[in-house]
Amino acid sequence: MSTHGKPKSGAAIDALELLKADHEKVKSLFREFESLCDNAEDDDERKFELVDDICYELTVHSMIEEEIFYPVLRSLIDDDQLLDEAEVEHAGARDLISQLEVMYPGDDHFDAMVTVLGEEMAHHIDKEESDLFVAARRSGIDLDNLGERLSARKDELDDDLSSPPSPVDAMEPHNGARRTPRPPNE
Ligand SMILES: [Fe+2]
Structure with missing residues (x-):
């Protein structure tokens, strides 16, 4: 059974630790x-999950x-170039994700x-952790406050994307929400 999200707690979390934990989670799924x-192993059910x-x-x-x-x-x-590149890499990932969303x-x-997708994300994550995280630390920004904002938005998205889509939403091509496995032999 696949699970997602994280336990909700009121404890402060450093923004970079939160993003790094996301990176580790996704890297272990790819592994x-x-x-x-x-x-x-043709474990299609596990691959799907x-x-x-x-x-x-x-x-x-x-x-x-x-x-x-x-x-x-x-x-x-x-x-700006560093952030532009990160956004372009995200756009590339979104493209592959939208194709995978309708594949089995x-x-x-x-x-x-x-x-x-895993190779591209490994490259993206390495660059993000080496360049962007270093720049964020150097900037002197309050990373706990930023972490709270990221965590709150993540909770909101978890709630939005985990609820079953309304009949109208279900007709949208990709809204990030969970899909049901395709029945066998289709
Ligand atoms: Fe990223």
């Missing part, structure tokens, strides 16, 4: 997916970064697309 592929979790986690994570973290950094550091294990290129 598990790759180990299924390496061992030639993993990719569902990966798409969900990346969607929420990139939203809190684009809505809060990147604009704050953009106003504090003099390096066993479909053509399914494993390859997950692998490429």
